Amino acid sequence: MKNCKQEPVEDTLWLKLYKAAEEEAKREPILASYLYAIVLNHKTLEEALAFHLAGKLASSSLQPMLMREVIDQAFCESNKIGEEFRADLKAIHERDPAAYNFAEPFLHYKGFHALQSYRVAHWLWKSGRKGLASHLQNRISELFGVDIHPAAQIGKGILIDHATSVVIGETAVIEDDVSILHEVTLGGTGNIVGDRHPKVRKGVLIGAGAKILGNVEIGEYSKIAAGSVVLTNIPPHSTAAGVPAKIIGKPFAEIPAHAMNQMLNKPRKR
């Protein structure tokens, strides 16, 4: 195992998150011991996140200390998880108007917890530890109501908003900077085996309840309306809506995932 003991480096995101937790501990004394345990007792974002996720993912038969060792190892040996979860936290902060600081999603958003737990499961899967990866998939599903196969490939800067009932299949691919709302399925049709799940290119916004089925491609910077059933490829920079989904126009925003504009083809009124 790699030796990951190193001096913490300057990490602006962590400093901001820490400060927000400190302020919250002063404002709400009932939360102070919780905030100390999860954030304020730690020196790095990696350390705090590993502690936080281990507490959630552990069970009576797999104790928090053991779970913590697994997560620490994933964070230490993966050369990209740290960059990914920082990009995810920034994505939530920038795109979700309810996330008024970094501490809020870190502490309380189950879409963030599910995604980072998946990142650990994906690392285990790629390292050949498929049994433990599947165990984590089951825990993530039980705890957060989000079912992501550990083999799925998910980029960075991902927002899974609300997160309840999101399902992402084994051969699905999600590129960087994608926003996904609750009750989205990236699933198979049951008609083909092997590579059978959607490929979602960068910058896409997928509305609540959309079902994207089969090995179809959602082109970059497209938008899928809430409740759509997508069964065919969607070209880049398109808005698709309906059951089955049809192209109905072009997104107003250049990057729909960033703009989070839920209106189909119009600018958001501020």
Ligand SMILES: CC(C)(COP(=O)(O)OP(=O)(O)OC[C@H]1O[C@@H](n2cnc3c(N)ncnc32)[C@H](O)[C@@H]1OP(=O)(O)O)[C@@H](O)C(=O)NCCC(=O)NCCS
């Ligand atoms: C599998 C499925 C997509 C249809 O597959 P199929 O039998 O091969 O049918 P096709 O894709 O050829 O579609 C036949 C027609 O029905 C339409 N259609 C297919 N599924 C549809 C759906 N869910 N809702 C509305 N229309 C649908 C198609 O658009 C097509 O219309 P057209 O003939 O006017 O072009 C559909 O039955 C389905 O939704 N299955 C459930 C899959 C699922 O839940 N997966 C999640 C796994 S996690």
